[in-house]
Amino acid sequence: MSTQPTNRFVDTTPWVDTPDISVPERSDMDAPAWRLMWRSFRRHKLALICGIFLLISYLILPIAGFIAPYTPNERSADYLYAPPQSINLWHEGAFIGPYVYPITAEADLENYRWTYTTDETTPLPLRFFCEGEDYKLFGLIPSDTHLFCAPEDASLFLWGSDRLGRDVFSRILYGAQLSLTVGLIGITVSFALGITFGAMAGYFGGRIDWFLNRVIEILRSLPELPLWLALSAAVPSNWGPVAVFFVISIILGILDWPGLARSVRAKFLSLREEEYVKAAEMMGAKPGRVIRRHLLPNFMSHLIASATLSIPAMILGETALSYLGLGLRAPAVSWGVMLNDAQNLASIEIYWWTAIPMLPIIVVVLAFNFLGDGLRASLDPYKN
Amino acid sequence: MMFLRYAVYRFFTMLLTLLVVSVLIFVIINLPPGDYLSNQIAELRATGQAEGVAKAEFLRAEYALDRPLWEQYLIWVGFAPGPQGFSGLIQGDFGWSFEFDRPVGEIVGDALWLTVLVNLAAVLFVYAVALPLGVIAAAKSETWADYTAGFVGYLGLATPNFLLALILFYYGHKYFDLPIGGLMDPAFEGAPMSWPKVKSILVHMIVPTFVIGTSGAAAMMQRLRANMLDELSKPYVETAKAKGMAPARLLAKYPLRMAFNPFVADIGNLLPAMVSGSVLVSVVLGLQTIGPYLLTALKSQDQFLAGFVLMFVALLTLIGTMISDMLLVLLDPRIRYGGRGA
Amino acid sequence: APPLQETIFWAAEVNEGNLPPITERLPDAPLIVDLEAKGRSYGTQGGTLRTFGTRSKDVRLMSAYGYARLVGYTSDYTLSPDILRDVEVTENRKFTLHLRPGHRWSDGAAFTSEDFRYWWENVAQDPDITPSGPPDFMFVDGVLGTVNFPDPHTVIFEWPTANPNFLPLLAQASPPFIYRPSHYLKQFHQKFTGPGALHAAITKARVKSWAALHNKRDSMSKFDNPEQPTLQPWINATTTGTSRQLFVRNPYYHRIDARGVQLPYIDVVEMTIATGGLIAAKVNAGEADLQARGLDFPDISILKKGEADGGNYRTLLWENGAASQIAIYPNLNFADPVWQEVMRDVRFRRALSHGVDRHMINRALYFGLAQEGGMTALPQSPLYDPQNASAYANYSPAKANALLDEIGLTERTQAGIRKLPDGRPMEFVVETAGERQEVENALAIITDTWRELGIKLVMRPLDRDILRNRVYAGLSMASVWFGWDNGLPTSQTSPMYLAPTNQEFFAWPMWGQYYQSKGELGEQPQGPAPNELLAMADRWNHATDAETRTTLWREMLKIHAQEVYAIGILSEAPQPVVVSKGLRNVPEQGLWAYDPGAHFGVHRIDEFYFEEPFQQVVQ
Amino acid sequence: MTSLLKVDGLTIGFGNADPVVRDVSFSVAPGETLALVGESGSGKTLTCRSILRILPDVARIRSGRIIFAGDDAPVDMLSLSEPAMRQIRGNRISMIFQEPMRSLSPLHRLGNQVAEVLRLHRSMGRAEAKRTVLEKFERVGFTEPERVWRSYPFEMSGGMRQRAMIAMAMVAKPDLLIADEPTTALDVTTQAQVLGLIKTLQSETGMAVVLVTHDLGVVANMAQQVVVMNGGRVMESGTAAEVLGSPEHGYTRKLFAAATMIPEVAAPARAVAHDDLIMNLRNVSKTFALRTGGWRKQTTVTACKDVNLQVVRGKTLAVVGESGSGKTTCARMALGAETPDPGGEVLFYREPGALPMPVHDMSVSQRTAFQRQAQMVFQDPYSSLSPRMRIGAALTEPLEIHGIGSRADRRDKAAEMLELVGLNPDMMTRYPHAFSGGQRQRLSIARALTLDPKLLICDEPTSALDVSVQEQILTLLEDIRERAALSYLFISHDLAVVARIADEVVVMRAGVIVEQAPPETLFYDPRHPYTKALIAAQPEPDISRPIDLELVAKGAGAPSTWPEMFRIEGGIAPALQDVGAGHKVRCHV
């Protein structure tokens, strides 16, 4: 290095005139898109945790019966509205493994409630891999082994019991089977339709746009309420609640797409004027490809957020419908059904644990949210 | 000029659509077998009340319910003369409610503006809450502000409306002396507008606005956040930054406007969606909006009442879409509604 | 008679001369209530009673709550004259009604036999107002009764044969009003008013004919026309369309207490229409002074909690007067022939009844406070027979299974569900109005126990109106409703509701229609028992002596118990009645029933009073 | 002289990778111009951006200081608080971004965006701001400032957007102007005008300028100080006279050696035979309707009028001309991205002697075939790359669309193309925004070449490249032309480049062709006043032969002031006359 007078500076490190094109890292170049995405997704710890949590949640669904100590409609007549019981490990300073204290109910006819007294002198250890009520593993294999059960002659209500003495915890586990699955179909239908039609309207514009827009307008102007009323009278009586709900969630999906379609359309109307869309078209890309590879990725954030937002709607959609006699109902168990039962003052003020199903809903919804956000962030080119 | 032409064109399209919608609504209402009066007649016959039957038959003729469906439709809309000459929707005669035994116009009069009021309040609430929070959540993404906003939003979303209302009513009454249910103190009903009445309405609207608005607010906030995040790293934002703009102003002027595109597309539907979405909420919260009327009317096949309310919501929807289509062009000058390559 | 005291509420009006003084307002012989004799206390006038209704039509409840009837039930359910000074009954077929001279409508016009005549001649027999002719109750065995008006204070109803239903009818919660304020209604009657004036009124009311106008203005039972004079203790003082209705005391009301204070004690009743779901919350917040409507057993705990938290009310627990709190009605007119056949088999219904664990339901839903048993008369009724209540009502899956096997429903699906004769699995669909959580809970329990019988219960909540229509049309297989409204029959109560005479009994809607429409609609009842019920009801109508009637009643109840048309689960569930702490004379124990009883009617709200009415008003 | 800005030991890196800017130091004094020249991708833009602290999110300044002599005391820009920073940005230091098309908000009118600076920092009223801005617009060469004020960026040509950007940066009269390749999209006369404006401002307000440019001619004409960068490091720096006069570093020498110049031509060339055409634009015109807000009357702009262009198979037709004269529009019409007004026609000949195919009226299969054979390098490479598509995917996309090769083949081809244009194949997993301006331009070229087209339309393909890389690319293009008989429609402002590559040159002005000839002919004997002005305005990389900016900036002046023979009056232009040997001039005879 030499600095000459008048600020002259000339770099003195040896300089070779070779274009700096080093040997490419083949592995990186060959990595398929999903691997690259996964790599950047991995960096979002919260999203990763949420993803794993959700994965586990879904994996648990088929074996919910095994994990739940009770079956969903198993009633314990002696324990109505039992408050949550805690599982302890140490009794009087000594470790004796997980155990509960027995509780006994008493009708308090002064206040018209069940009051429970806990016998803190006799710890009753939980049983593991024990026999209980029958259930079906994976919905197929009959079994009666539960991961853990209440001690003999005692109860085990981790999150309390409801009006009929059913275990809230077990019901939440079983409820997840419906709440986390059936509604997804509706979302899928609505997203598929919304994106397809919205993309068509937005990308092609002109007459297709005009036509699809009229369809959207008309669909949206048409009232849903009479439809539900008609449906609630028309559904064959002997259809199971799940079947009804299944159909409804599909109908919901079919009715729900216009909103998304309009957003997609509006965004595409603007995006299609972008230069890179022109460029792709001039390379001969067909509309389907332009939409999939160029337009949709630029609207992905919105779509992911929308999908996340439909999760609570999917879980709770039935609560509104149950006012019209269309929601899920006993003996089917879902979180919505449980919350429906909790929609009274007593559940808020006295038997607060019957409103616990809100908890898993919020947790799941937040998990989906963070997962979605992680996904969004890992698709964000500027963050890579 | 182009815009004006487009507006005019769009308005006529809307009228056309409205016509189609009116046909469909009429068909849907008449889809369940029977109508209010024939149900009533059957019921009266069954219970041996011949006196009512005559009265009901009289009403049937009076309201042309004995004519073929298409004729009924024309009369209802006002394209064809009914027994009393032209008196349909376009002539401003909304028909008669059999269930309430009063003219439809009279029944929905108050309810209509209360409906619009409540839902407008909810829409304002949505915007007032979602807009700043969404922008902040994006600008400060992955900080506690973002997480808190998201959490609160999802809390509102994940609570069933009625449960939320009940909780708010109960504790709102207990700790803040908020009224339970209704949209104004019953003492003010039918009373002329006065300051105490306005105050009463405002106080009563707190919980409903919140209940109806929360889900919308959360949804909008999260979507806005996502769209904003997409825009924040775009070069034009850097340019604006290089100009030395303050962050708030910068966000509002540039990326927000870009991110707003999907919302403008749906802006028109916000109000009608809330109106029809809040029907059940209104019923359970005891709001004096058209919601409860609609439900009753539909259940009892009180067709003129149901038809009018549904047409009203449809009109809101159509006007909304029209406005949103026009706003879209104003928002993004690049947008042309023409076809490919045209 | 005690010296009369001027009503404070109206004192100013009286002083200004707008209203005559109390002495001129009361009938010559007012009805004097000896409260002490009734075990109640004397009160002071004043105060506003706040209560809630659940639908806008509930205004009509005020005519039930007020319960001023020509003859009415006393609190022990015997009939006694009320508006009437006296009734003479001759051979159960001639009824001489004696009015109280000097009795006035709430607008001060005299209440005389003219008002009966107006009803009989210008309403009941006017072809425009009642095109179908005089109402059914005026016919006995097809013969129309006669009505005479010998003097202004006497009206005579007469039939050739006995009409035992006549007086109980007048005492109903919603009675046929056989008198009308003629001076008021005449202005809407074409016979009395010129076409010009009438036409103006018609257009103003936006109706199409004078008869429609008359019908609209004449709302004795709807109670929604503030202009129409009434005899009830409170007058409607608000126009329709608002959710808060005010009712102010009737200055001409005919009852006074033994101290000369005109009843009702309470000046104003304020009924607010609120949605059912919010009433518990509102009551809990202390917004009602007297409330039972819209409250249900599950609300008790929260009400009690509110009370313990310093709420200014007490929660009384009355008994429900319906024959059954929850009853399942297998629809014998169900459109599916196979099912119909099965359900018409009494053994099937008995099996279903045996398959219900009533004790469990009682304990789970009612703290064991309700009475378990089938649907029959309640213990307070003289016709109560414990055997009827317990018939086929004990939980016995063994018996039930035996009965089902006996029918021949022995084949089962893999899941252990019995098959119908045509091979379909027995999925027993029970439709509910979806309004009461107890019903759903009870059905959840029944689902479990019926599964042991090999019957799969499918519950289907619908809307109340939809449910009704489906039942009437024979589309629903079975439904859940309350039991008979009247769980407290006496031998004088008409047993018509036990016979297939009404579609509202969800077990035989079509047979009921058949009777109601005189054979035009529905189906003729089939099988010996239903027809026997019809015959017995008919015999009761013609019986004159109490003994025959009692026997008939017992017989009919027995048939019901044996045939198990409705599977009653339990009865007499506690009904919460919330009473403001300052409100007096509300019975601690009572029966909550609409008919007979008119809810609070028989308990006479006009005798309730506020301990400190003025404090209450300020609050 | 105290320095206004002092950059000291600046090192910038992305993530954990090696730094891309290493130990860069320089300083600028008020009123002085410092030219930053160097290899494409050597970190010039990053250095500039770091001064204003608007680096990409993922970029980290690892070390160094940037001292700006504030009003009272010098401040360290890297540790300044945000509010204080805002007071400097746009106010005391402003920046012209390298890619003006992306850097303007697409939803706001230009007037609004430019005037905003004044309203922010000069707290000017609406009317005054507008007046100032319109005046500035005129200074940067807009003939219709009012129209520009109302226009949206997408309605402007590349050069016009760049000029708007320049106006935006200068309107507030900052103390320091950072100009990142401010004149790449401008024709030489307009460039002279802009450079003149900068100089004027410098002498008026003592504004200092950091000028990033590839054009050594511009450096020679503008700079007092020169910094040469390569591979993220400063190779050489010093006064312009020293560096230009006696380059010491190897890289600097190489760079200067690669500088192209308009050759001295001795004799006109022969006419190019127009018998085997590949593309023929016949009488195409294009009129755009402008977005007018609200109720105002519709206005239209004629981008080009009655243009005839013939591209001979295997030859290069170059188009030069004034910024905004309709070059891009013509190119886009040629490929069907824009429809010409009725009356015009674009024909494509697949093979010698084949029937012409009308580009705007093709069947689906014809279109696919056409799109495979005709490719375009867009003027604005950044916008033409999907921001959410990795470069690997973007490069393989054309092959994928036409179903060529297996996945691996395509990837190999993409890697090969990258190497050809001098980029590292391991950049394939990057997104477009993570490249430098010149790199993106090369990506665009690489993408266009992947399909081995027959016709390539290049819209200023080398404007963002330093001379040595430009040299490399031009060689590549020539190679391919030779090898694969590729034909070019080549739009450029750089007459030297045109002189080198073109077989025939078309000069456009105000939407019409004013002169057309083989390059030698044109440079030997320019007839049209505008052509003459252009040639005169070409700066030379020789500090001893500065051009008179003021004079050349006048260009040929307004068409109405041209000699009688060429005058365009009332929108009526004379016809294009053949003056012999394939030399056409628009003039009256």
Ligand SMILES: Nc1ncnc2c1ncn2[C@@H]1O[C@H](COP(=O)(O)OP(=O)(O)OP(=O)(O)O)[C@@H](O)[C@H]1O
């Ligand atoms: N976001 C980013 N992520 C990773 N690398 C980047 C990013 N942005 C720029 N680079 C790299 O940093 C280097 C310097 O870029 P810079 O834009 O400063 O170059 P430049 O000197 O301005 O080149 P040009 O003349 O081509 O514009 C380039 O090699 C580029 O690939």
Ligand SMILES: Nc1ncnc2c1ncn2[C@@H]1O[C@H](COP(=O)(O)OP(=O)(O)OP(=O)(O)O)[C@@H](O)[C@H]1O
């Ligand atoms: N979409 C459009 N809408 C309206 N006007 C347009 C549009 N595109 C281009 N123009 C106008 O057409 C004229 C020619 O633009 P064009 O882009 O062809 O110029 P150019 O010769 O490529 O200029 P440059 O060298 O600056 O890129 C300009 O005046 C421009 O404002």
Ligand SMILES: [Mg+2]
């Ligand atoms: Mg650069």
Ligand SMILES: [Mg+2]
């Ligand atoms: Mg251009």
